[in-house]
Amino acid sequence: MLNFPEQNLRTPGPTPIPDDIVEAMSRPMINHRGPEFLELLTRVTGQLKQVFMTANDLYILTASGTGSLEASIVNTLSPGDKVLSATAGAFGDRFTDIAKAYGAEVEHLQFEWGSIVDPEAIRKSLSQDPQIKAVLVTHNETSTGITHPLADVASVVKGEFDKLLLVDAVSSLACVPLPVDGWNCDLVGTASQKGFMIPPGLAFISISEAGHEAQASATMPRFYFDLAEAQSYLERGQTPWTPAISALYGLSLALDKLLAEGLENVYERHTNIAQITRDGVKNLGLELLAQDDAYASDTVTAIKIPENIDGAKLVNMVRTEENVVLAGGQGKLSGKIFRIGHMGAVTPADIEEVMEAIKIVLPKVGFSAP
Numbered sequence: 001m002l003n004f005p006e007q008n009l010r011t012p013g014p015t016p017i018p019d020d021i022v023e024a025m026s027r028p029m030i031n032h033r034g035p036e037f038l039e040l041l042t043r044v045t046g047q048l049k050q051v052f053m054t055a056n057d058l059y060i061l062t063a064s065g066t067g068s069l070e071a072s073i074v075n076t077l078s079p080g081d082k083v084l085s086a087t088a089g090a091f092g093d094r095f096t097d098i099a100k101a102y103g104a105e106v107e108h109l110q111f112e113w114g115s116i117v118d119p120e121a122i123r124k125s126l127s128q129d130p131q132i133k134a135v136l137v138t139h140n141e142t143s144t145g146i147t148h149p150l151a152d153v154a155s156v157v158k159g160e161f162d163k164l165l166l167v168d169a170v171s172s173l174a175c176v177p178l179p180v181d182g183w184n185c186d187l188v189g190t191a192s193q194k195g196f197m198i199p200p201g202l203a204f205i206s207i208s209e210a211g212h213e214a215q216a217s218a219t220m221p222r223f224y225f226d227l228a229e230a231q232s233y234l235e236r237g238q239t240p241w242t243p244a245i246s247a248l249y250g251l252s253l254a255l256d257k258l259l260a261e262g263l264e265n266v267y268e269r270h271t272n273i274a275q276i277t278r279d280g281v282k283n284l285g286l287e288l289l290a291q292d293d294a295y296a297s298d299t300v301t302a303i304k305i306p307e308n309i310d311g312a313k314l315v316n317m318v319r320t321e322e323n324v325v326l327a328g329g330q331g332k333l334s335g336k337i338f339r340i341g342h343m344g345a346v347t348p349a350d351i352e353e354v355m356e357a358i359k360i361v362l363p364k365v366g367f368s369a370p
């Protein structure tokens with residue numbers, strides 16, 4: 001048996017799982033073509049719609065978050081379709097790459113990593129090219145710790161131009177407000193291992209009426225992620241392929257807990273913990289990547305590595321000496337930032353422990369606060 005020590009896991013996913021959810025996931029297997037599974041799937045699908053704040057169809061996929069992003073593209077688009085992808089980070093680039101891989105003609109509207117995507121620039125691109133069919137956007141860019149202004153983006157994309165809006169909500173849903181119907185988002189994908197407090201392995205995706213209309217003529221190849229199959233099986237209380245039943249047990253309890261707490265309280269809890277994190281970082285004499293607290297993420301904080309400091313060494317020592325697991329930077333921010341995840345089941349005490357760990361290690365890597 002593996003025997004890892006218990007850690008303060010502060011990566012932006014997977015996130016720690018509460019003990020009662022761990023226990024719920026140890027229940028015996030059931031037949032996924034039987035009445036118990038029908039009851040489970042029907043229940044969690046209804047609860048997920050409440051968390052998505054949507055009356056749209058919603059499907060549970062056995063996949064990581066990337067599966068939901070791929071599903072949103074291949075079910076609504078055809079090779080050669082023009083797509084606008086507004087990005088400012090590694091996950092926006094991944095969404096872009098999926099669209100390209102399936103033959104979409106992508107206009108890639110790129111913003112500086114650490115800033116927000118600009119709705120005005122999206123407006124300009126959409127008015128210059130009426131052929132654009134869909135817009136891709138990442139709600140919360142985990143690689144930079146920035147929450148993009150999705151409500152404003154949606155009001156341009158849907159309200160002014162009536163294009164399809166495909167949203168990556170992997171590190172935002174169930175943590176920060178995302179009223180799918182209120183903002184009129186067509187396809188919204190997310191995953192289990194972040195705000196939902198359960199292990200990796202499940203992805204969730206909602207699809208609007210406009211999404212279904214696009215689906216009717218979309219010709220990108222698809223099989224495992226064919227949402228028409230998911231719909232037809234859901235009507236029988238099943239999934240097309242063998243589902244991750246244990247993760248669904250966990251999901252059922254996690255949704256009970258989130259809904260009992262109340263979504264507004266869940267959002268407030270994330271806002272508070274993020275504020276505690278940002279304050280703590282600033283108190284240590286460090287600088288945030290986000291230049292404005294207004295768009296600094298409530299689920300992950302990105303911190304600039306001070307000049308002449310070895311960031312990899314810092315993250316490594318915090319783990320080996322203090323048992324706190326942080327994340328480094330991705331892509332072009334590799335070596336330039338480190339990140340603290342604070343989504344899902346996290347308490348102020350967990351964050352205090354993180355700050356204490358960083359405080360102890362900083363002088364050891366040669367940093368003295370200004």
Ligand code: PMP
Pocket residue numbers: 012013064065066067091138140141142143168169170171191
């Ligand atoms: N998008 C965002 C915003 C993410 O944070 C992640 C995971 N960190 C992904 C996409 C990819 O999700 P997964 O690793 O579950 O496929």
